[in-house]
Amino acid sequence: MKLITAIIKPIRVETVSKELEKAGFTGLSVSEMQGRGAQAGRMEYYRGQAFAVEFRTKMCIELLVAEKDVDKAIDVIVANARTGDAGAIGDGKVWVTPVERVVRVRTGEEGEAAI
Amino acid sequence: MEPADIAWILTAIALVLLMFPGLAMLYGGMLNGRNVLNMVLMVMSSLAVTAVVYVIIGHGLVLGDSVGGAGIIGNPFEYSFFTSFMEDDGSGGPLWGAFYILFAGISVALVASGAAGRMKFGSWLVFVALWVVLVYGPLGHWVFAFSNEETGVVGGWMRNQLKLHDFAGGTAIHLNAGAAGLALAMVLGRRNAPAGRPHNLPLMLVGVALIATGWIGFNGGTAGGANFLAQYVVLTSILSLAGGILGFIAIERIRDGHATMLGAGTGAIAGLVGITPVADAVGPVGALFVGFLASAAAAWAITWKRRHKIDDALDVFAIHGIAGITGSLFAVFLANAAAPAGFSGILRGGEMDLLWREGLALIVTMVYSFAMTYAIAWTMNKIVPIRVSVEEEELGLDRALHVETAYEGRTF
């Protein structure tokens, strides 16, 4: 089992979530995430005073998947999180981490059956 | 008083009362999310403490018969405990008592901006009481107390000897608060952490809206009744507010490249400050210019002050001091004799006298307010430090001093 973490632009979250559902991935978690990527923060001006805005707000999607589904899920995420034809700076990042154990609380099922 | 006049002043009082929550939201929204509630408390407690002081001696200090006929300070005991307001003598005593409490309260509430995010709350309450007695009392007397030859009552020297023209408190309220905020900020020293961006601009905008609404009562009520002057100053106030929005965003566009909502809101306030002393002395087009220039001057002063590293956190000196001075000077040079005040500015054939009369009043107000406020805060600080600890400042005053937080689960 793997945990896919995808940090994407907030405007793409609904599309990505819908497309994941269509592809058979039902469960997922979403949270707001502050962070920075490769580019420097931007400047904002308040009463003429410049403030560097270090972090941008993105959305973080986390989903547990079976080993064999990892590539499919990542393809769906990447295809739908991209903005514009060729993608744009700040479109986000996706990574995969191994997961040791998953338990469904209601039934006590474990492993892939619990996903 | 005529019933119509009473009705209008009662309404104006309700409007002016809105300036307190308005100022609390404007200042609270501009700070970071850890010091909002403390700022709201400072603003609202200004009114509370002022009312107590006012009932005991405040109203007498401002409007009482001048002690020794000198025009320096009113008789503090003339209105003590407001006992003379319990019977109707037809003069509207309770009405003006209520109106003037709000004037004094809003002045000291503005000063809170200089203390943003770093003053002990108990020290603030003591400061408010001392400031109302020692700073606002004399200044209010100099400007708001008119002499009455029939009754022999003697008023303040600025208004009666110097013949200062100040419609609704450009000196005693706005320039005074601006200079005092600066002095308090200097005694307290700068905040430890960088200020950070305003945490809630829509809240700030609601604050501006309430303050602007209140200002209609503030200037309109100063007209003294339901009369032509009230109509006129409400019109010029709105025109100046509009000019103020444009003045600030014009400077922003040139300097920073963008017009901002915070700028527009700030400009609206600066425009209102600018017109306050001269609402009855300029023409309608002049009022637009007063707003535009007062607000542009404030926008410029904000950056000037930052370069000098004074942590007047919410720019009270620029917005209430510089904008007020600009409005007053506009009338010195360009007052329109056709307006209700009926005098001409120097460039329109008016007397040169105006310049030194207004100039002296502005300088004395600024110097007295700054020096006395500095002295109060400095002395208090020698007795018991008035600044919070480094740890409290870091935690944020909402949690550290009041053990409550504005936003669940957020640290900002």
Ligand SMILES: Nc1ncnc2c1ncn2[C@@H]1O[C@H](COP(=O)(O)OP(=O)(O)OP(=O)(O)O)[C@@H](O)[C@H]1O
């Ligand atoms: N190395 C990283 N570690 C953890 N989180 C990261 C990392 N890089 C990016 N993120 C998170 O992903 C979000 C989006 O990053 P972003 O898309 O800007 O990445 P990037 O590497 O700058 O790519 P691009 O050049 O396309 O902008 C960031 O705001 C941050 O929350």
Ligand SMILES: [Mg+2]
């Ligand atoms: Mg990036």
